[in-house]
Amino acid sequence: MIDSSFTIGITGNIATGKSVIRHMLANAGLFGLDADSIANRMLYPGTQSYQQVLDAFGPEIKTEQGQISNKKLGQIVFNDQRALEKLEALVHPEVIKTIFNRIQAAGQPVVSIEAIKLIESGLSNHCDKIWVSYASFDHQMRRLRSSRALTDQEAKARINSQPPQIDKFAHADVIINTETTFKETWIRTQRALNDTIQSINDFAPLHINISKDWFGTSVNTVPATQLERAWKELTRQSLTDLYECLGSKMVLALSKNEHIQAFVLWESWNFSGTLNRVFPGEFFEAQPALVFDAFEKHAQFHQVEILLVAQKILEAGEIRPEQFAFDLQLPAQITYPAWQIAAQKAVCNTPTSIWQKVLAQPFESINAA
Numbered sequence: 485m486i487d488s489s490f491t492i493g494i495t496g497n498i499a500t501g502k503s504v505i506r507h508m509l510a511n512a513g514l515f516g517l518d519a520d521s522i523a524n525r526m527l528y529p530g531t532q533s534y535q536q537v538l539d540a541f542g543p544e545i546k547t548e549q550g551q552i553s554n555k556k557l558g559q560i561v562f563n564d565q566r567a568l569e570k571l572e573a574l575v576h577p578e579v580i581k582t583i584f585n586r587i588q589a590a591g592q593p594v595v596s597i598e599a600i601k602l603i604e605s606g607l608s609n610h611c612d613k614i615w616v617s618y619a620s621f622d623h624q625m626r627r628l629r630s631s632r633a634l635t636d637q638e639a640k641a642r643i644n645s646q647p648p649q650i651d652k653f654a655h656a657d658v659i660i661n662t663e664t665t666f667k668e669t670w671i672r673t674q675r676a677l678n679d680t681i682q683s684i685n686d687f688a689p690l691h692i693n694i695s696k697d698w699f700g701t702s703v704n705t706v707p708a709t710q711l712e713r714a715w716k717e718l719t720r721q722s723l724t725d726l727y728e729c730l731g732s733k734m735v736l737a738l739s740k741n742e743h744i745q746a747f748v749l750w751e752s753w754n755f756s757g758t759l760n761r762v763f764p765g766e767f768f769e770a771q772p773a774l775v776f777d778a779f780e781k782h783a784q785f786h787q788v789e790i791l792l793v794a795q796k797i798l799e800a801g802e803i804r805p806e807q808f809a810f811d812l813q814l815p816a817q818i819t820y821p822a823w824q825i826a827a828q829k830a831v832c833n834t835p836t837s838i839w840q841k842v843l844a845q846p847f848e849s850i851n852a853a
């Protein structure tokens with residue numbers, strides 16, 4: 485237990501599917517944290533670890549703007565086990581403290597934490613269940629080559645720098661093989677979740693009241709056949725897309741009269757929320773207030789600090805986010821690094837303005853102050 489939350493710890497080696505499983509649990513209504521994102525925030529100027537890491541690794545890991553360069557630091561620590569251990573010793577205590585604080589703030593009966601070093605950092609001692617993702621070396625290599633654009637040599641070095649996957653199995657309550665389809669990974673994740681929550685009395689599916697008639701729910705609250713039918717009708721996309729989305733995006737079903745009428749898809753990254761698609765497009769045109777409200781409430785549940793909407797998402801151009809308290813800004817003007825990176829990704833790194841709405845100040849900098 486962390487605070488009074490039943491905690492599922494997700495771990496596994498690189499590219500074995502941890503993040504996909506965390507997203508799938510989030511789409512089943514669970515609040516979840518990614519230790520990697522939190523660790524990254526610990527390196528931003530102003531935090532306690534920032535100065536300690538600079539003292540330990542020297543000013544040559546700084547960028548011209550005075551930030552710690554992940555790339556430079558990564559080149560050092562991923563090629564030197566002792567250096568990685570030194571970095572972890574500085575960062576992990578702060579990461580664990582933040583995870584505890586965030587879980588306490590969320591106040592949810594069941595939560596998940598994804599961490600590559602769940603066991604080694606001691607976090608697993610606070611988890612009620614440990615889930616381990618698995619994919620073979622060949623799958624890891626293929627995934628790193630395609631989605632991370634690493635060379636064979638780089639991918640091999642990353643994989644081989646981690647302990648064998650079998651070491652993690654010894655700690656696992658659940659092992660999820662992710663080598664087949666996204667649908668199969670979804671089914672395995674839901675099955676393991678159902679087994680896990682059977683004993684938890686106060687677990688209730690996510691239900692967001694938006695207005696008198698409308699509510700948002702997590703997609704696992706409707707039977708699979710009904711969900712698949714609604715997806716095909718409303719999105720005109722394939723079922724493969726549905727299950728891939730469930731592993732990479734937040735998918736909120738908007739319902740009225742017990743029927744799904746729309747899907748709001750957004751990307752959750754490092755406590756930012758970027759609106760991705762609304763299906764059907766005409767629904768967004770007709771009911772922008774409802775969509776923005778649902779997006780904000782769902783994002784708040786996940787402790788999102790900034791909402792982002794790129795102009796290209798606004799379909800026919802009739803939707804005016806300023807009416808819903810969004811401001812237009814250039815990504816470069818956003819000063820908090822994680823928010824700026826998310827905004828840059830949302831506009832595909834073009835120097836275009838983006839709509840933003842700040843919901844909360846970064847938790848880590850508040851705690852560091």
Ligand SMILES: CC(C)(COP(=O)(O)OP(=O)(O)OC[C@H]1O[C@@H](n2cnc3c(N)ncnc32)[C@H](O)[C@@H]1O)[C@@H](O)C(=O)NCCC(=O)NCCS
Pocket residue numbers: 497498499519520523524553554555557558561568571572575579599600601602605646
């Ligand atoms: C070295 C850093 C700065 C590199 O940052 P960068 O943004 O380039 O990479 P990112 O954090 O996204 O990690 C890339 C991949 O490396 C692997 N990785 C990250 N941290 C570790 C680690 N401590 N041990 C082994 N592998 C790791 C993961 O598979 C991850 O997907 C960063 O990874 C870091 O600070 N790591 C140490 C903190 C840590 O232990 N994080 C994990 C928390 S459980």
Ligand SMILES: Nc1ncnc2c1ncn2[C@@H]1O[C@H](COP(=O)(O)OP(=O)(O)OP(=O)(O)O)[C@@H](O)[C@H]1O
Pocket residue numbers: 496497498499500501502503504505600617627631662663664665666667669731
């Ligand atoms: N059936 C599947 N289930 C899960 N992932 C799959 C599946 N098929 C393909 N993949 C791909 O495998 C990759 C798994 O990546 P993911 O980011 O979840 O791994 P990870 O363990 O979190 O890696 P890292 O340690 O680098 O953060 C993704 O690129 C995903 O698209």
